[in-house]
Amino acid sequence: MDAVNEAWNTRFWGHTFYDWDEIVLPDGLSEEGEGNVSAFQGISLDYRRFMSDSLLECYNIEVEAIREHSKDVPITTNLMGLFPLLNYFYWAKHMDIVSWDNYPSLTTPVSETAMTHDLMRGLKHGAPFMLMEQTPSQQNWQAYNSLKRPGVMRLWSYQAVARGADTVMFFQMRRSKGACEKFHGAVIEHSGHENTRVFREVAQLGEELGRLGDTLLDAVTEAKVGIVYDWQNRWAMELSSGPTVELNYVREVHKFYDALFKQGIEADMISAQADFSKYDIVIAPVMYMVKPGFAEKSEAFTAAGGTFITTFFSGIVNETDLVTLGGYPGELRNLLGIWAEEIDALPLGQYNEIVMKQPYGKLTGSYKCEMLFDLIHAEGAEVLAEYGSDFYKGMPALTVNRFGEGKAYYVATSTDSDFMEGFLGAVCAEKGVQPLVPELPAGVEVARRVKEGRSFLFVLNHNAESATVRTGDVKRRDLLSGVTVDGAAEVPGRGVLILEEAE
Amino acid sequence: MDAVNEAWNTRFWGHTFYDWDEIVLPDGLSEEGEGNVSAFQGISLDYRRFMSDSLLECYNIEVEAIREHSKDVPITTNLMGLFPLLNYFYWAKHMDIVSWDNYPSLTTPVSETAMTHDLMRGLKHGAPFMLMEQTPSQQNWQAYNSLKRPGVMRLWSYQAVARGADTVMFFQMRRSKGACEKFHGAVIEHSGHENTRVFREVAQLGEELGRLGDTLLDAVTEAKVGIVYDWQNRWAMELSSGPTVELNYVREVHKFYDALFKQGIEADMISAQADFSKYDIVIAPVMYMVKPGFAEKSEAFTAAGGTFITTFFSGIVNETDLVTLGGYPGELRNLLGIWAEEIDALPLGQYNEIVMKQPYGKLTGSYKCEMLFDLIHAEGAEVLAEYGSDFYKGMPALTVNRFGEGKAYYVATSTDSDFMEGFLGAVCAEKGVQPLVPELPAGVEVARRVKEGRSFLFVLNHNAESATVRTGDVKRRDLLSGVTVDGAAEVPGRGVLILEEAE
């Protein structure tokens, strides 16, 4: 009882429990309001853990029921990408293979879909996964259920393959004639026959995948950058009151991912418990919650020569949402060589600037920043950039701390995409992490899978118009068309290349 | 039980019922969410039917209580126009006379009020109705309860009469001194006396109506165009998930009505069960649900020389919301001579164009269209216009199918008002359906009632400024002023003429 009271800091607002029976569910009748608002974060956070684990237990009961009849059939369940309420890193331990349902809308950034694929791949440390569900064309539960334009279903299917999918499957074969999803697309539409654009596109894709055979199966991604994504961190942040309603964990993580994506730099999405030693660079955006061992692991990784990057509003609380006293960023302060004295929050639409003290890679001059602004003091860290206005003008906005053989960067505010691309480009260059291609046109995605010494470079043109992609000095063969690419390739609008290095 | 399971397609999402007791009300504890969202449309649709019928049963119990004491007093209840939850076409069968409450706001389009009057008249196949309630000036439950400007109460009262009302009544004689509607206008305001603008306007109107006597009582409207309005169709569409949240049945029906209204062409609002044979043109906008017999009746009507018009998202489901398999528009496909392979949905603010293949009436060039876009193939129908952009550029956007002696038009997308006016103008001209006056200034409404060989043309100027209306070659006398109108009349701002053809 005392431990619970301590973990939840129940003395605040008179929540002290004297008996187990006094503990009630955190819901609208007790301490929670609409959405993720809670007036009692500790219990709400633990309740989310409990619910994720309970549903996992339910999954395991079903697994056991199957195991009675089949010892070796692989068992999975269809996950839902960034779905907030289930801690998929825990779930994946109990799944033989990860599978998931991919339902982007017409306006979902393609890099967000890519990030989600990478996250699903990361659940089992890079093992290939199944694309369990996607619609051949139309959704029914989005606000505006646009058709997938010609070629888009194929393009997005290969995007899944490029990022680790070993299957391309659909919901559903035949459109239901009634009930909730009767307007959800299918391979065989309500017309009931195969003479449709949708069927033809699916059939063409099937034919292509048949030709590819098992060439790509079991191939893996070899990223040198790891981005930490942590469900519990998200829960804790969203449950907290303050410092701003605008803080969105997924959006901040995606900013980092997107900056790498646009430069053709591979990344793994990894858990806070992951082994960092295989990476050159580990990025932990908005690492609000630092669980036991995380700080030590990050320090060891950096001391051994790794580059560690984190941001504003990191190192604030422990695993039960208790603040690490003594100065932000708490357990990460030693590694980062800074102290964040205050955290300013500005309304949407108000900005400050990050002013570079000297050029760093392509970074030079000033960049817009917004939302949260740590007011930090360098305690050993070098200041690379400072704020450009307000009463903290001249205080550090970007720092780097030499730690053992490595470096630890701190981004003190929420930056714009120009800054982020320049910053990560410079860090990667510094560490010798190379992009997959020398230069990447806007709207073109690249990814690589490798297998038994063979390397497959995917080039995906998300534009409606064709694009020229420089692929470097290596001569390659497109597995889909058989054409050889030497130095550069013209990729048609919504076109796909799977380039294997010619021997 | 099997029939219920079949009708509701319960096999989807494991809803199969094995016992009647398993069927629960569709509400927030089972399958319905906020507004009209249901995850189980079949049961929700039937529940709306049940509720409409149950309340009608309640009405009938009250009717019986009255009938015990009075055999012949006409019995009614005040309906509420477009109120979504009661199927008024069924109710009207049990009412001796239709009566309704008309509460437009300052910004309600006058043609929407006109349409609603016409719908109320249509409930009993054109029989005159009662304007049971209107406010002399001010409402209380609108967001901004603006006063009716001088003359507006009179103008809107005559609008009701013009469209079939045989009474002009008010809620309320005297303003309540307390409780919910204490700020609802009344003939006698809180001041308690007759020396008010509102009282004087009511008194003047009463004096005028007294002078008109029974001249107009029982007069009817003789429209050659019928517009189908169907409550069950609306329920089914609103309950469905997809293809767009923007689809609004009333707005789509009103688009057709408004295009006729602006050209001075009379229309009846009719039920899907109505006798079509008295019309030259029948319009069934967004006829999503096609109930038994509707397709056959529409075919017979067209074969006999009628003009039938319907739109995108028609012929999709049967009366229990099960999709008619084999290709949209299902049961209407034969009549329309088309197949809709796909239905695209674009976000609000994105447009395509309807490009005329050749001029049709005043239609020429291209027009904006939005929201939903059927991708159709002509199967016998002639293509009058096609899409102007996107991957379905060049596919049909407007078709006409010759069917027996008649024609069936299909409007494949949601059009702008310019297109709609031109289109309906051309169709009416083709069928010899004439407007009531040769030309109608903006903001002026015309309507006609006839009785025992006498014809009364109402001219209602909704503008604040006067307007000149050409009334054609017939010499007419204004019942209100006694003035004779020969060819054209100057109607003052918010003025009304009731023109009887001079003998």
Place this chain on the structure above:
Amino acid sequence: MDAVNEAWNTRFWGHTFYDWDEIVLPDGLSEEGEGNVSAFQGISLDYRRFMSDSLLECYNIEVEAIREHSKDVPITTNLMGLFPLLNYFYWAKHMDIVSWDNYPSLTTPVSETAMTHDLMRGLKHGAPFMLMEQTPSQQNWQAYNSLKRPGVMRLWSYQAVARGADTVMFFQMRRSKGACEKFHGAVIEHSGHENTRVFREVAQLGEELGRLGDTLLDAVTEAKVGIVYDWQNRWAMELSSGPTVELNYVREVHKFYDALFKQGIEADMISAQADFSKYDIVIAPVMYMVKPGFAEKSEAFTAAGGTFITTFFSGIVNETDLVTLGGYPGELRNLLGIWAEEIDALPLGQYNEIVMKQPYGKLTGSYKCEMLFDLIHAEGAEVLAEYGSDFYKGMPALTVNRFGEGKAYYVATSTDSDFMEGFLGAVCAEKGVQPLVPELPAGVEVARRVKEGRSFLFVLNHNAESATVRTGDVKRRDLLSGVTVDGAAEVPGRGVLILEEAE
């Protein structure tokens, strides 16, 4: 039972009660909806009274528990300014001293904070109060919890003192390490030490206040203008349906307060039960509910030479929300010499104009007005301005009625701030009510406290930049800096002067 039915006008919508047991709580299961909407205002209004009184009873039980142990310790509870649900004028009678929590956001108008301080001072008829809680810098429950900029905490602390606070206290000494308010600022932040900007600013303020000693304790404000603020009036207005959703009692009261504030004219916030005789001018904005005795008191005050000001939507109902029949503004009609025949409501963004018939003080030409528009007839009152457009163009918009030795003004619509400043400036000049300084730069606040013949003029510069304030012919000494001010003072950005008249 009859009295209840009469008071709540239960005959409307069949609410008549025949037994006490039939009366149920007004909530979502009976007559109330979201927010303050009620379909049965009488019971909802009395329920608010009951709840305010019940919580006060709870407070009194706690007072008694303390009194058993301590006969003379002053007892208070922390009030929350404009909090709508508790009638603080009743509460204050039971409190030994008023105390309150002041949590403005970065965008709260400083004059709204000032008004709230004045209201707290008004609760016990001008007695000094305690600033019980404020944050040293950051909030946690606002949308964007901006830091208080350097100097702002000190400035706002002196604002409280200037307006009657005899204490400056903080929530909280030490930031909580967990639970709901862990991101609420504190004197000692999570860093746990005193080397912070926030601590230093608090310490500096404490040192200053220590130097001031008891100089200002018990000093009072001597305003000649009283503004009526009435919780029950607010409840009744918000519960009513119509005439507009835009009517906001606090905003309308603040318009008057702000116009005085900007001119450096002192005002008291007083209850509807207050003694008016000590004031030269009494303003009762939107005095919708007129309780017994209010009209008589206002008439006596005016007859004796006072100036009374009220507005549109005043004198409508009695204390149980029953309309005073016979013509608006009901019980105030005799005093104002007008009759409001109708009340127009226009949507947000639509305006009319107030056109001055002749200059009045600085008022000349025309001013924008919006929201509600009384259509009044002068019945003895002189018309100072009239509407500029719409069908009531030329009807009175501003009137004054000579009543005994005094005058009663009626502002018939919601005006802009230019009109309000000019109007109140003219009325004050007419009554000889002088501003505290000859001229006040934008963003600078002045206030005065007096004690035993000594007079302390506070000058608070809310701008980030310095401002020059003309302080008049009297030579004064700044208590904080010791500097003597003769005629004018340069006040630094966010600076404070406390000027005592030199002897």
